[in-house]
Amino acid sequence: MDETPNTLPRQSWTFSNDTNSEIRRAAATGIYDIRGGGAKRRVPHFDDLLFLGASMSRYPLEGYREKCETSVTLGTRFAKKPIELKIPITIAGMSFGSLSGPAKEALGRGATMAGTSTTTGDGGMTEEERGHSEKLVYQYLPSRYGMNPDDLRRADAIEVVVGQGAKPGGGGMLLGQKITERVAGMRDLPEGIDQRSACRHPDWTGPDDLEIKILELREITKWEKPIYIKVGGARPYYDVTLSVKAGADVIVLDGMQGGTAATQDVFIEHVGQPTLACIRPAVQALQDLGMHRKVQLVVSGGIRTGADVAKALALGADAVSIGTAALVAIGDNDPKWEAEYQKLGSTTGAYDDWHEGRDPAGITTQDPALMARLDPVEAGRRLRNYLNVLTLECQTLARACGKSHVHNLEPEDLCALTIEAAAMAQVPLAGTGWIPGKGGF
Amino acid sequence: MTATAIAETDTGVQTLDMTETPLREVNETLQAQSASTNQTRFVIENPRGSHAVAVGLDAPIEVTVKGSTGYYCAGMNKQATVHVTGSVGPGVAENMMSGTVIIDGDASQYAGATGHGGLLVVKGNASSRCGISMKGIDIVVHGNIGHMSAFMAQKGNLVVLGDAGDALGDSLYEARLFVRGKVKSLGADCIEKEMRPEHIALLRDLLDRAGADAKPEEFTRYGSARKLYNFNIDHAGDY
Numbered sequence: 001m002d003e004t005p006n007t008l009p010r011q012s013w014t015f016s017n018d019t020n021s022e023i024r025r026a027a028a029t030g031i032y033d034i035r036g037g038g039a040k041r042r043v044p045h046f047d048d049l050l051f052l053g054a055s056m057s058r059y060p061l062e063g064y065r066e067k068c069e070t071s072v073t074l075g076t077r078f079a080k081k082p083i084e085l086k087i088p089i090t091i092a093g094m095s096f097g098s099l100s101g102p103a104k105e106a107l108g109r110g111a112t113m114a115g116t117s118t119t120t121g122d123g124g125m126t127e128e129e130r131g132h133s134e135k136l137v138y139q140y141l142p143s144r145y146g147m148n149p150d151d152l153r154r155a156d157a158i159e160v161v162v163g164q165g166a167k168p169g170g171g172g173m174l175l176g177q178k179i180t181e182r183v184a185g186m187r188d189l190p191e192g193i194d195q196r197s198a199c200r201h202p203d204w205t206g207p208d209d210l211e212i213k214i215l216e217l218r219e220i221t222k223w224e225k226p227i228y229i230k231v232g233g234a235r236p237y238y239d240v241t242l243s244v245k246a247g248a249d250v251i252v253l254d255g256m257q258g259g260t261a262a263t264q265d266v267f268i269e270h271v272g273q274p275t276l277a278c279i280r281p282a283v284q285a286l287q288d289l290g291m292h293r294k295v296q297l298v299v300s301g302g303i304r305t306g307a308d309v310a311k312a313l314a315l316g317a318d319a320v321s322i323g324t325a326a327l328v329a330i331g332d333n334d335p336k337w338e339a340e341y342q343k344l345g346s347t348t349g350a351y352d353d354w355h356e357g358r359d360p361a362g363i364t365t366q367d368p369a370l371m372a373r374l375d376p377v378e379a380g381r382r383l384r385n386y387l388n389v390l391t392l393e394c395q396t397l398a399r400a401c402g403k404s405h406v407h408n409l410e411p412e413d414l415c416a417l418t419i420e421a422a423a424m425a426q427v428p429l430a431g432t433g434w435i436p437g438k439g440g441f
Numbered sequence: 442m443t444a445t446a447i448a449e450t451d452t453g454v455q456t457l458d459m460t461e462t463p464l465r466e467v468n469e470t471l472q473a474q475s476a477s478t479n480q481t482r483f484v485i486e487n488p489r490g491s492h493a494v495a496v497g498l499d500a501p502i503e504v505t506v507k508g509s510t511g512y513y514c515a516g517m518n519k520q521a522t523v524h525v526t527g528s529v530g531p532g533v534a535e536n537m538m539s540g541t542v543i544i545d546g547d548a549s550q551y552a553g554a555t556g557h558g559g560l561l562v563v564k565g566n567a568s569s570r571c572g573i574s575m576k577g578i579d580i581v582v583h584g585n586i587g588h589m590s591a592f593m594a595q596k597g598n599l600v601v602l603g604d605a606g607d608a609l610g611d612s613l614y615e616a617r618l619f620v621r622g623k624v625k626s627l628g629a630d631c632i633e634k635e636m637r638p639e640h641i642a643l644l645r646d647l648l649d650r651a652g653a654d655a656k657p658e659e660f661t662r663y664g665s666a667r668k669l670y671n672f673n674i675d676h677a678g679d680y
Contacts, residue, residue, distance in 0.1 A: 030674045144555040144574060147536055149497050149517040176671050188557070188576040188595045189614055193670040196612070198593065202573040203532040203551040209512070212492045216513040216532075219468045220497030 036354030043274040048421030061399040069405040075226020086115025092323035095121030098261035105376035108132030110383025142198040145187040159228035165258030168232030171199035207242040233278040240285040255301030262355030275301035283316030306393020314409035329386035330379035474500040581651035618663040
């Protein structure tokens, strides 16, 4: 008689290998896991939407003959000098300190060649990025590291950071190993100590105060600079409403896939809403106030392709912003460093210990030897190429929908592959006229 | 600018009356002054609690604000001396880089917040979070200060002739705190420290520059225990 066959060893979905490894890590160290990047969990995203394209009731534009505009002007509400960009894709705020000087230079070079803006981050403005960024947005953060009126006036726009998608309601921490003499000097702190970036601004609380803070910033800069307010994807309808009330020219809305230099993994994975879920409530808030297209909406968090760009615009954004994708474009997580990633206990595509300063690609580090690996000229070209591809892809999709400007894309051009995406994006489930919560079933 | 709004007297003082001159014109006039300006003295009348008065100045001029102001008076000041004869709202001299700001009355929350340099003198009391996240500014308060003052203060000196509220110097970095009166409680990582001769000399100079009638020996110095400078799980309970 044959032996009774054994069932295959079965792994627990609840206690997966990933989960168990985290339990073991926590038990060994007594501290939560800190990492960079954005949410790694699967959430409804732009991949769950499709463009319908032209057909009998719509006619397309000829791809190689008819123009499809991509320009966008940010800051038309109050600023005397709005920012005019050739493409609706900007580079998101990332700090010097978190990133190396060559990386900041590369971002500036690439953005400038592509006709768009880049953004400072916590830690102040460096000559690398000001010098190589034709249009530079200067972040005004709770820490105020490096903040000064001269740089405020040298900026092309000011972005008041209230929150970010990776950690709405959280601050940041730059660990001591990345605090070199230069970084420390810019932040007015000793070398080698962990530098906390506060989660709240030190001199205002709430939108009534922020309105006055923005008045001060405008007075200092002669009402020339567009003032952005950046919020994490928490309560987008109300956050956008209050940002308009506070006087924003531009609102930057960052969903939970948006990256960070470093924070707790539990924060990244469990706080905030997916980018897809944030856009329609934000646009609705602007429409309810009669401010859609008057206060521009920039969406960020997980933008990777021209399709993502086009879908965000179709849902009502005026522009998008990229951070993680820009870092990948200039060399982050490149397979050529696989052997070194493995030495660090990681692998290509998964390396996220950006806070430790040992990045083999020379991007999220202050180590001179590692930084020297990144050629800012070549990396800038790569970013330019990537931005151009995003733009071409976005134009291709817009033309297919019959649009002569990418801003003419609209929710009516989309359908959703899943009920969740249909509900979040408020577009019909594919093959139906059903928008969950809106009827039509 | 309206001719009636500016009265230039034979003493060389230019007066800006905010009942007639909009805030933008007041600040524009002051911001337009350069290091070599001959016009160095200004008086702002009837500020009526206006916000953002005399912000973003960058010249060695003297500005007297006759009355009380709202938020962020003298914000991001460089070089200028701004004297407010009344009281000020939140965030006076926030992010000041250099120069001097003198308040005859009281200051609301966040006085001198994130200031990088210069001297802020409050002759009355200052409310909570005085000197929050200060980065090199010197602040002298003749009266008392409120709770959470010098929170995450990085550099500079905070001198208090009166008492300090709860959680003084919480999460302090390298700023020095000198208090003559009582401290209701110290914040995380803030401890009493020895007053050495160099601190006495520093304090004497600050008191002198701030017009404060007090002896340095009467003060207690507080600073960072530096236990929280690098994360240590054994100190997590101190936060």
